[in-house]
Amino acid sequence: MNKIVTISREFGSGGREMGRRLAEELSCVYYDQEIISEIARRTKLAEDYVQQIIESKPAFSFPINIGVTFQISSNELGKQKAIVFQEQCNLLKELAEKSDCVIVGRCADYILSDYNPYRIFVYANMESKTERCRRKGKQDREMSEKELKRRILEVDKRRAEYYGFITGQSWGRKHNYDLCVNTTNISIKEVTPYISQMLMGTIWNNERYN
Amino acid sequence: MNKIVTISREFGSGGREMGRRLAEELSCVYYDQEIISEIARRTKLAEDYVQQIIESKPAFSFPINIGVTFQISSNELGKQKAIVFQEQCNLLKELAEKSDCVIVGRCADYILSDYNPYRIFVYANMESKTERCRRKGKQDREMSEKELKRRILEVDKRRAEYYGFITGQSWGRKHNYDLCVNTTNISIKEVTPYISQMLMGTIWNNERYN
Numbered sequence: 001m002n003k004i005v006t007i008s009r010e011f012g013s014g015g016r017e018m019g020r021r022l023a024e025e026l027s028c029v030y031y032d033q034e035i036i037s038e039i040a041r042r043t044k045l046a047e048d049y050v051q052q053i054i055e056s057k058p059a060f061s062f063p064i065n066i067g068v069t070f071q072i073s074s075n076e077l078g079k080q081k082a083i084v085f086q087e088q089c090n091l092l093k094e095l096a097e098k099s100d101c102v103i104v105g106r107c108a109d110y111i112l113s114d115y116n117p118y119r120i121f122v123y124a125n126m127e128s129k130t131e132r133c134r135r136k137g138k139q140d141r142e143m144s145e146k147e148l149k150r151r152i153l154e155v156d157k158r159r160a161e162y163y164g165f166i167t168g169q170s171w172g173r174k175h176n177y178d179l180c181v182n183t184t185n186i187s188i189k190e191v192t193p194y195i196s197q198m199l200m201g202t203i204w205n206n207e208r209y210n
Numbered sequence: 211m212n213k214i215v216t217i218s219r220e221f222g223s224g225g226r227e228m229g230r231r232l233a234e235e236l237s238c239v240y241y242d243q244e245i246i247s248e249i250a251r252r253t254k255l256a257e258d259y260v261q262q263i264i265e266s267k268p269a270f271s272f273p274i275n276i277g278v279t280f281q282i283s284s285n286e287l288g289k290q291k292a293i294v295f296q297e298q299c300n301l302l303k304e305l306a307e308k309s310d311c312v313i314v315g316r317c318a319d320y321i322l323s324d325y326n327p328y329r330i331f332v333y334a335n336m337e338s339k340t341e342r343c344r345r346k347g348k349q350d351r352e353m354s355e356k357e358l359k360r361r362i363l364e365v366d367k368r369r370a371e372y373y374g375f376i377t378g379q380s381w382g383r384k385h386n387y388d389l390c391v392n393t394t395n396i397s398i399k400e401v402t403p404y405i406s407q408m409l410m411g412t413i414w415n416n417e418r419y420n
Contacts, residue, residue: 123384172384174333180390190412198404202396 003028003100003204004117006109008163008177011155012129014188015122018181018195019104021188025196028100035095035106039087045080053077053084054106055158085166105159109176110167118203120195121177126152128184178203213238213310213414214327216319218373218387221365222339224398225332228391228405229314231398235406238310245305245316249297255290263294264316265368295376315369319386320377328413330405331387336362338394388413 005022009015016032023030036054040047089111095101096115103112109119124132130148133140140148163171174180181195215232219225226242233240246264250257299321305311306325313322319329334342340358343350350358373381384390391405 121384125385174331174382174384174390175335175392177390178392178394180384180387182385182388184388186412191408194404194408194411197407198401201404202400 001115002096002098004096004108004112004115005102005199006112006117006119007102007104007122008109008119008171009104009122010124010129010172011152011159012133013122013124014132014183015120016104017188018120018122018183018192019102021192022196022199023102025193026100026102026199028102029095029098030102030104031095032104035088035091035103038091039084042087042091043080043083045084050084053081054088054162055155107163107166110163110169118179118199119177121172121174121180123172123180123182124184125182132183211325212306212308214306214318214322214325215312215330215409216322216327217312217314217330217332218319218381219314219332220334220339220382221362221369222343223332223334224342224393225330226314227398228330228332228393228402229312231402232406232409233312235403236310236312236409238312239305239308240312240314241305242314245298245301245313248301249294252297252301253290253293255294260294263291264298264372265365317373317376320373320379328389328409329387331382331384331390333382333390333392334394335392342393 003026005019005026007015007019007022009018019032020030036051037047039045040050043050045053088106092103092106092108092111093115095103096112096117103117109117126149129152130145133148133152140151143151160171163169169176179195181191183191213236215229215236217225217229217232219228229242230240246261247257249255250260253260255263298316302313302316302318302321303325305313306322306327313327319327336359339362340350340355343358343362350361353361370381373379379386389405391401393401
C-alpha cells in the first residue's frame, strides 16, 4: 500500500507550506490546487466554481461560469455538489493508488481512510496566522487587522462546514488526526524535517504499511 | 530561562511513559508523582488525599486521613483545595526555576505559562487505551472491558474538571498545546526520540529560551 500523508490546516497556519516541504523531505508527490483543477476538468465546471463548492459558500452566492454567468437553483447546486464530491472521491483514490503522496485539504483524511493515511492537523493562534497571511499574500497585506481576522475565521468556518457536511465529523477534532502541530512562533522550514524523520523512522516502518 | 516540557495526557494514552522517556532523551529531570508527595509533605495532608483533591473527586466522597479518618464539610474542602493549589503553584515554580525538566500533569502547562513551556498533549482512541491499561496495570487487567472503559472516562472527566476549575479553560483543547500526539498504534519508545530531536533542533534553539 502506498504511503499517504494528509494535511488539514487552519487558514494562515502554514499547513500548505508544511505539506510541500514534507513531500520534498519524503521524496513523494504533493497535491493541493491540482486536485481542484483536475475535478474542474473532469466535471467541466469552472475551477473557481469547484473551489467555491468545496469551500461550501452559501448557495445564493454562487455564480457558475461555463462561458456565461448565471444563478442556479439550490436543487441544481445540490446536484453539482454531489457530482463534485463524487469526482473528488474518485480522484483522491486514484492518486492514493498511484504513488506515495502528501495531500493538503479536500477531506482526504476522511475520504482515504481505507488507505490508512498519516493525518496531520496544522493550527496556530490568531496573531501568528494574521502575521503569516500578511507575509505571504498581497491581498491580505492590504486588509485591516479586523478584516483579516474576519477573513481567517470565515475561511475556517467554511472548511469546517464542508468537512462536517462530507464526513459528519468535527473538523479539527484532534482524535481524527495522528499529529496536531501548533505553528505559533515556529518556523515551518525548521520543524518539517523532524516530522519527516519521525514518519520515516516510525509510522512508515511499521505494520501499517506492510 | 530553564527549558520546561509539560505533558498532559488522556488516561491510558502512554503520556507518562512519553514524559519519562523524553526526560531521558533530553537529559533533564522528570517530575510526576513526586509532586503529589511533596505537596502532601508541605501541607501535612495524606498523599492519597492530595491526589484525590487534584483529581477533583466530588466533595462528599472525601475521607481525610491525618491519623484519623473523618468527613469534612464542603467549606473545609474548598479551603483545602485552595491550600493544595497554592502549594502546587509554589512547587511547580520552584521546580521550573531549578533546572530543565519534564512535568507530567498537575496543570503545569497553565501554572507555568510565564516560563513558556513546550506543551504536549497525548491521546489515543479507546481501544488503544484499554489495551495499554491492561498491559501496564494488574488492577486494570482484572476489569471487564466495560468497567475499564468507564474507569478511563471517569479519570479523564475528573482531570478535565480539575483543569477547568483551575484554569477556566478546556482540558485537551488543542490550541492550548504546542503538539498533540495520537499514540494509537504507535510505540511510545520508538516515537519519543524523534519528538526529543524536534525539540532540541527547533524550539530549544530559538529565541524562546534566549
